[in-house]
Amino acid sequence: MAGSAAPVVGVLALQGDFREHIAVLHSLGADARPIRRPEELAEVAGLVIPGGESTVMDKLSRAFGLAEPLKAAISSGMPVYGTCAGLIMIADRVLDAIEGQQSLGGLDISVRRNAFGSQLDSFETDLDIPVLGDPPVHAVFIRAPIVEDAGGGVRALASLGDGRIVAVEQGNLLGTSFHPEMTGDTRFHEYFLGRVRSA
């Protein structure tokens, strides 16, 4: 191991598949912890926001005083990786949000919720992701969001065949429409941990 100590990484655990992210991060040697309270957030060097329902995460993060500390962590430069609902949470602009829905923001993108339709339109496919190299990443999209437009500072990491963007990074923030925590391919999590180690 290059680093002296395992990086301490939080996974937002208000709702969704946070246990799967924690398991992947553990398997990569990280000290991964569920985060539901501000004092827990204060102890981590990086954060994953999992898949789930963005409306629920938004409500609970505000009801339990976590939204403002999360925004502060993002603007202070903490590495954050959002998958699916997590991508929505770190987007500056959310399309097809419910009334009153807020995001934490940080990523200069417009993200559309449920962009492919109902669960019947959920799918799996292979994506070429140059930053991760070969082989292609097998990606699982579940009632997934899409990045509809991105500001100049945002780098698109992956797109579907029709050009729609499904993975992005900007500064300390990384987001995917799909769920690498579900497939056993750990390259996105390794990429994220690399950012945590060098932050």
Added chain:
Amino acid sequence: MSNTESTPGTNSNELGSNRVKRGLAEMLKGGVIMDVVTAEQARIAEDAGAVAVMALERVPADIRSQGGVARMSDPDLIDSIIAEVSIPVMAKARIGHFVEAQVLQALKVDYIDESEVLSPADYVNHIDKWPFTVPFVCGATNLGEALRRINEGAAMIRSKGEAGTGDVSEATKHIRTIKAEIAALSAKSHDELYVAAKDLQAPYELVLEIARTGKLPVVLFTAGGVATPADAALMMQLGADGVFVGSGIFKSGDPAKRAAAIVKATTFFDDPAVIAEASRGLGEAMVGINVADLAAPHRLSERGW
């Protein structure tokens, strides 16, 4: 048979794979799925933090009190609820009624509940769920029943409880039974699993998988009788991945407040201070019926085989 794992390495988009079906349930974990009978109720549920809604014409408490044959909901009602909310919409089909399931898939619901709360359409066979693109959730009172449903293609299991009663005792019994039977399998030596499969009336391959992993291959929610924040937290502490709340919300005095309170207690199920705070000032809970007072023919949890 029990596993139609998707083939990786294809460049085309693959719809309705096992991973995609089971995956949506994974995303619902730690959440509350609420029964709603109108678009207005669906809006209240989404605003309160429901992770999904179950669209139906009558909540179980009313099915119980009004009697008669309970069937799939009117397509117009389901459409209106799908149009109202952005979270997943589930709907119920009768046990064995594969045409109701075909209709619900055509309506583009996100999940079908093959449910004992409705009147069964087939007293022998459940729906063969593999041919559908839409995923199914099914009820179970024990591990064998859960594994038979998974073998038929269920992508999510909910323990049954006794719907429409507000009495959580059956939900407690069913989740405890399933958890205990899983633990018992994990403790068995390999040569004992053949007889275990016979006793559970479940396929050997699935029994072997449970013994190895110590958990179901699909998400396990609980249902049936959950009426308070403490009930929801009880289910979570007993090992449920999330909860269904049927009559408990919209048969109570202040549905919006109770719904939001149950959502909070489900996330912070291990924090009594949060559950206490969430339990304050909720108004009247649903009246409730003690399961022990129900004559056996009126127990919904005994439907399904």
